[in-house]
Amino acid sequence: MKKLSLILVMTIAASSFAQTNTLDITTVKKISTDEIVTSLKIYNNVEVILTDKELNEIQIVGGKTDVENTMVKINNGELTITSSSDDFFKDKVLVYVPSKSLATVYIHGGSSVSSTGILANEMLEVTINGDGKSTIQTSGYVNVNTIGDFPLETSAN
Numbered sequence: 001m002k003k004l005s006l007i008l009v010m011t012i013a014a015s016s017f018a019q020t021n022t023l024d025i026t027t028v029k030k031i032s033t034d035e036i037v038t039s040l041k042i043y044n045n046v047e048v049i050l051t052d053k054e055l056n057e058i059q060i061v062g063g064k065t066d067v068e069n070t071m072v073k074i075n076n077g078e079l080t081i082t083s084s085s086d087d088f089f090k091d092k093v094l095v096y097v098p099s100k101s102l103a104t105v106y107i108h109g110g111s112s113v114s115s116t117g118i119l120a121n122e123m124l125e126v127t128i129n130g131d132g133k134s135t136i137q138t139s140g141y142v143n144v145n146t147i148g149d150f151p152l153e154t155s156a157n
Helices: 002-023 064-068
Strands: 026-032 039-043 046-051 057-063 070-075 078-083 093-098 104-108 112-115 123-129 133-135 141-146
Touching: 026 064, 039 046, 046 078, 057 064, 057 070, 064 070, 070 093, 078 093, 104 112, 104 133, 123 133
Parallel strands: 039 078, 039 104, 046 093, 046 112, 104 123, 112 133, 123 141
Antiparallel strands: 026 057, 057 093, 070 078
């Protein structure tokens, strides 16, 4: 009877482990657009990484459920990215955005924007509303402002 109980417990544990692993499989969703992105707005705990890639392709990377619950809307050059959950403790979704023509970035809530290497943008206006962060590296200028009483955190990169 003890062997049967031990086997049953091990089977349940293995089954639980397999279920949690299949839910957290990394998923990549690619969105191609003909529109040139000049403005970016991000909401609800999304992490955006700006790239110098020539392709007009946005990539969303994360757990399958989180990727599926990330909404992307492009209208008149304005790209809006929103996570359906503002739960600060969940894993962040990574969104890769080409930034060749990007001029303005609005960061709302606990979202963040960074870059892969040094971007070639001449001027980038960044506005942070909330606990968001910006660590963008560019060969041009980055003007960062905050809204309200939120402190501006600077990094020495």
